[in-house]
């Protein structure tokens with residue numbers, strides 16, 4: 684995908700690996716300057732080193748689970764980049780569990796990172812985005828558009844992200860566009876290392892994930908990054924409040 688982001692200043696939360704990392708690479712390839720956020724200074728520095736400590740790349744570590752963490756991280760990114768044109772909220776976590784076994788710590792952990800973190804990163808970026816006429820891309824999920832019985836809190840958090848995207852799009856139009864991408868299963872640590880490899884029968888677990896989408900495979904992080912770049916680009920200048928499914932057909936019906 685070739686879209687010109689020359690001169691654009693981008694912050695990607697959860698950019699240290701997986702989908703966020705693919706988005707960071709795609710923005711860099713297309714001329715942007717990028718602030719990469721990982722939860723810790725170590726994970727952020729490791730990602731920067733793996734990407735060759737590119738001069739267009741700067742470090743913005745910080746935990747998005749608290750409003751103060753979001754504010755400090757966004758402030759560092761805006762200062763380092765000299766402003767902000769695009770915010771990508773990609774930091775996210777999941778935990779499987781049945782209703783009767785989900786405790787308050789699990790609820791807070793998932794909601795604070797996925798939903799509250801997305802809200803407060805956007806709030807902290809508002810003045811910089813107003814100044815630049817920028818836009819926001821949130822990462823929802825197919826689990827934000829339909830239920831998954833062992834991912835109840837994750838579904839709540841991503842359903843919140845999807846509908847918060849719409850409400851924010853209304854409030855911030857016409858100056859700032861707000862959209863979200865809703866991936867299906869994507870081959871990242873979240874699915875493979877933390878899911879498939881932990882299962883009693885990893886081969887069966889992988890096959891279940893593959894069979895979940897009508898296109899019979901997992902997505903690649905770069906395929907989600909392409910959608911993120913499209914929504915962040917001027918090609919999407921008439922798009923706001925959208926939830927763009929990149930899911931191999933999983934939300935088309937089962």
Ligand SMILES: NC(=O)c1ccc[n+]([C@@H]2O[C@H](COP(=O)([O-])OP(=O)(O)OC[C@H]3O[C@@H](n4cnc5c(N)ncnc54)[C@H](O)[C@@H]3O)[C@@H](O)[C@H]2O)c1
Nearest residue numbers: 697699700701702722746747774775824868869871872873
């Ligand atoms: N992989 C999938 O199948 C899939 C499907 C739908 C949606 N998503 C969403 O895509 C996003 C990226 O997921 P992924 O698959 O790349 O997962 P991943 O586990 O590979 O990466 C998650 C990223 O979030 C960061 N992160 C976690 N907690 C954080 C915190 N408190 N503060 C700052 N950063 C934090 C991690 O450092 C990492 O960079 C998430 O929002 C996830 O919910 C993933």
